[in-house]
Amino acid sequence: MRRMALTLLLVWFCGSVVAESERLAISCGALGVELQLCQQGVDSWSSETGVPVKIISTPNSASERFALYQQILASRSSDIDILQIDVVWPGTLAPHLIDLSRYIGENTTRQYFTTLITNNTIDGRLVAMPWFTVAGVLYYRKDLLEQYAYTPPTTWQQLTRIARHIQNAEREAGHSRMQGFVFQAKGYEGLTCDALEWVDSFGGGTLVNHQGEVTIDNPQAIAALELASSWIGDIAPQGVLNYDEEQSRGVFQSGNAVFMRNWPYAWALGNAKDSPVRGKIGVIALPRGGKLGHHSGVLGGWQLAVSKYSKYPQLAADLVQYLTSYAEQKRRATAGSYNPTIPVLYQDADVLAATPFFGTLYESFENAVARPSRITGDQYARVSAEFYYAVHDVLAGKKSAAVALPQLQRKLERLSRDGQW
Known part of the structure; x- marks a missing residue:
């Protein structure tokens, strides 16, 4: 159904969207294998939808990345549709982000750690989806x-x-x-x-x-x-x-x-x-x-948010939902030791085989300060x-x-x- 909705959306745009060389743009970090895993996930979504996506690498330093985002959003630029944001930024950046609950239903969001959904909900608006969580x-x-x-x-x-x-x-x-x-x-x-x-x-x-x-x-x-x-x-x-x-x-x-x-x-x-x-x-x-x-x-970790200035918020929200899905988070957990934001993945045999300490330190992740x-x-x-x-x-x-x-x-x-x- 989701792919059908995307097809209808592209038809509604009368083909003008598909003709663009860079349909969406997403910012990804490059810490460790982060950029590689992001590229793989984006490529998978693009192959399913036919929508090209440009990946924009941002500074590894959270402070430098935050300053960059502030400049981009203050200018109301549509250059980046999807932003990878730190767990401590939703409250500050919320005025510049769309309400994802318009596109992602409660049946989906209840699968995630409640604390993270709460963290990302500002004044009743879900401004970001949890991508991966971490604790020191x-x-x-x-x-x-x-x-x-x-x-x-x-x-x-x-x-x-x-x-x-x-x-x-x-x-x-x-x-x-x-x-x-x-x-x-x-x-x-x-x-x-x-x-x-x-x-x-x-x-x-x-x-x-x-x-x-x-x-x-x-x-x-x-x-x-x-x-x-x-x-x-x-x-x-x-x-x-x-x-x-x-x-x-x-x-x-x-x-x-x-x-x-x-x-x-x-x-x-x-x-x-x-x-x-x-x-x-x-x-x-x-x-x-x-x-x-x-x-x-x-408590650390990163979320995916859609800029209010994106020209195509529905497509951007769909990519966010894909990248934060169960299957994609499992792939990232087994390939790169990125902590899932979906609790049941901490009981997944493949995830625990790849990163055994996810099981023994689950409480540390769940109760991080x-x-x-x-x-x-x-x-x-x-x-x-x-x-x-x-x-x-x-x-x-x-x-x-x-x-x-x-x-x-x-x-x-x-x-x-x-x-x-």
């Missing part, structure tokens, strides 16, 4: 932990000790490039994710609570950032201050790190045929902040930037956490206007 996880070298008689760490303090011991022992044994721990410490949205995991795991909250109150200046948050700052130049290289996801993965996958914080996509790449660490990788939940802390992985984007609305980008600037200063040794966080608290309180975002 800890990768470790199984072979090295076994060699040195360690079990995987459950606290950040244990990780620090284990990383230091193995790193130093490997260097003494001639592996001079070995690092204990790599993560995302560049001044961008990725650092917001990493730092929020540290702070929340220590019981330090999530920057802004559900009531809109700024909560970052507290002893637990200070302790979390003090520990993280101690890693720089010890178990983490100084260069980590400029690492994003791919640079972190490059060090770990080349065999030069014991631990890595990253997203699930790195699993498939780390176990590729040409990977030096193939078969040597373990994945667990990120550590707790001490005995009284808890495991905390930040959210960044405070809904409560802060269109101020979130500023809130996040102020946070990662402050954290970067702490990691770089420019300020202590005890100085940086009270300053950050005051800045965010001025932004919030007494909790009224």
Whole structure:
């Protein structure tokens, strides 16, 4: 029925649409195999519909991509029909996006994680469909932990000790490039994710609570950032201050790190045929902040949205529905370790065979901590930037956490206007 509707739509346009060389345009990320998988999915839809689609690659940096989208949408450009948007952007970009519920029924949307559909529904409008979800996880070298008689760490303090011991022992044994721990410490949205995991795991909250109150200046948050700052130049290289996801993965996958914080996509790449660490990788939940802390992985992931300025919103919505479908999400999960947004896929035998930790860490994905984007609305980008600037200063040794966080608290309180975002 859906293909029949598309055929009728094309006929209604009297052939003028098909004659265009670039019928639709979609933005896709290029992190890992992301661009390749997007191309394959788009090609499959195009072969079924006969509608050409141009893929537009956008920056891997979420901050740079967000700025690009803001420019494009502010100009009301129709150059991009479908945008791949971060889980924290629906509230800010909603005025520029169509209501997908006009094209995608409730029988379809109820198959997805309720939290994600809720996240993408702004003022009663479904402005994006969940494509893949992620939560931060800890990768470790199984072979090295076994060699040195360690079990995987459950606290950040244990990780620090284990990383230091193995790193130093490997260097003494001639592996001079070995690092204990790599993560995302560049001044961008990725650092917001990493730092929020540290702070929340220590019981330090999530920057802004559900009531809109700024909560970052507290002893637990200070302790979390003090520990993280101690890693720089010890178990983490100084260069980590400029690492994003791919640079972190490059060090770990080349065999030069014991631990890595990253997203699930790195699993498939780390176990590729040409990977030096193939078969040597373990994945667990990120550590707790001490005995009284808890495991905390930040909710991430990407959605597909249709620009309000698209000339062909119905066709664009159809492509969105195709790319976020059960079959397409299963293909992406097995080929690239991209977390599905449809819960039943976490019980699929093929998916679990390709990425076994999807089953063991399902609760981590389902209960991941959210960044405070809904409560802060269109101020979130500023809130996040102020946070990662402050954290970067702490990691770089420019300020202590005890100085940086009270300053950050005051800045965010001025932004919030007494909790009224």
